Amino acid sequence: MINKFAIASALTAAATLSHAGVIVSAQSVSILVGAPGVGDIVSTYDTYGLLDDYVSGETDFDTYMASNPLHVADFDISDGGTTYYYEWFSEYGNPAATVSYDLGSVQQTLGMALWNEDANGIGKLNVLGSVDGTTWTTLASNITPTNHAFNTDYGADVLSWGTTSARYIKLEMSACPAGGSWIGCSIGEVAFNVSPVPEPSSLAMTGLGLGLMGWVAASRRRKQA
Numbered sequence: 001m002i003n004k005f006a007i008a009s010a011l012t013a014a015a016t017l018s019h020a021g022v023i024v025s026a027q028s029v030s031i032l033v034g035a036p037g038v039g040d041i042v043s044t045y046d047t048y049g050l051l052d053d054y055v056s057g058e059t060d061f062d063t064y065m066a067s068n069p070l071h072v073a074d075f076d077i078s079d080g081g082t083t084y085y086y087e088w089f090s091e092y093g094n095p096a097a098t099v100s101y102d103l104g105s106v107q108q109t110l111g112m113a114l115w116n117e118d119a120n121g122i123g124k125l126n127v128l129g130s131v132d133g134t135t136w137t138t139l140a141s142n143i144t145p146t147n148h149a150f151n152t153d154y155g156a157d158v159l160s161w162g163t164t165s166a167r168y169i170k171l172e173m174s175a176c177p178a179g180g181s182w183i184g185c186s187i188g189e190v191a192f193n194v195s196p197v198p199e200p201s202s203l204a205m206t207g208l209g210l211g212l213m214g215w216v217a218a219s220r221r222r223k224q225a
Contacts, residue, residue, distance in 0.1 A: 021193040023054050023061040023113070027104035032170070034090030034097030034185060039075065041088045044187045045101065049074075049086035049115075051153065054191070061110070061193040070153040071115040071188040087117050090184040095123075096174040097185040101192075106131050106167045108195035109139075111160035115188035116145035116178065118154045122185050123175025127159060129166030139164060147178045154188065163195065 026045040031037065047053050052069040076085045090097035103109075109129060116122055125143040128136040139161040148154035169192060176185035 020063075021061045021110045022057055022196045023059050023064050024103065024107070024192050024194050025056040026101035026169075026190070026192070028102045030100045030102070031090075032098040032100055034094060034099075034173075037088055037090040037097075037184065038092075039088040039186075040085040041099065043085045044088050044099075044189055045191070047189070047191075048084070049189055057196075061113075065113060065156065065158050068155050070155055073118050073151050073153050075119070087186060087188050089117075089120060089182055089186040090173075090176070092182060092184050095176045095183055095185070096172075097176065098170065098172050099187070100133070100168050100170040101190065102133075103167050103169065103192060103194070106165055107192075109161070109164050109166045109169070109192060110195060111158065111193040112169065113156040113158050113189075113191045113193070114145055115154060115156045115190070116148060117186035117188040118148040118152060118179075119150055120176065120180035120182045120184070120186040121145060121147060121178035122171075122173045122187070123178045124173070126172040127161075128170040128172065129164050130168045130170070131165055133168045136170060137164060137166075139166075139169075145178065150179065156189075156191075160193070 025047065029041050029045060031041055043049060049071045050069055051072065052067065054064050072086055075087050076083050122145050125145055126138065127140040129139045130136045140159050143159065145157050173185040177183065
């Protein structure tokens with residue numbers, strides 16, 4: 001007799017490898033074109049300017065983005081004589097800039113969120129991925145990010161692509177400004193959508209489930225013989 005509950009458990013275990021992605025921050029960033037600029041490039045991935053934080057590597061990407069998390073419109077804030085930056089602007093005079101974010105290790109990337117800065121922003125955007133920082137694959141091209149209203153807290157554009165292994169995500173920005181008077185590009189925040197790494201227990205359960213399904217199939221063949 002075939003145990004239907006065993007089959008259901010096997011299928012559930014196998015499905016754990018295909019659940020939604022999680023949102024992650026970059027670990028570092030390099031300015032390839034447009035350095036040094038003004039503000040702090042680290043501010044574009046440290047969640048400091050977001051009104052609702054996420055937990056990198058844990059928060060579900062789709063659920064978080066569905067809540068329409070906003071980025072503050074302010075460029076900086078002074079506290080006790082120290083200035084803290086929320087955004088980054090590339091060096092004045094060049095309507096193009098390029099930055100490369102390092103995720104810290106090779107990840108199965110699914111997409112990203114871009115909070116396009118309100119006062120200036122990005123006119124056109126290409127996104128490329130690489131596992132080694134040398135050979136690049138185009139993930140999204142000729143994107144026109146949302147041109148947000150000036151001095152208003154702003155939401156994110158969500159970009160999606162097929163599952164692609166990458167450690168580095170490069171943003172090639174051009175046609176800047178998108179709205180302001182600063183001749184250069186600007187970023188509010190970025191965050192990335194990656195497939196979560198299954199827990200060892202999940203992998204074991206999946207293997208057990210697949211093995212069980214194989215046993216059920218073999219049992220059927222024996223009965224039919």
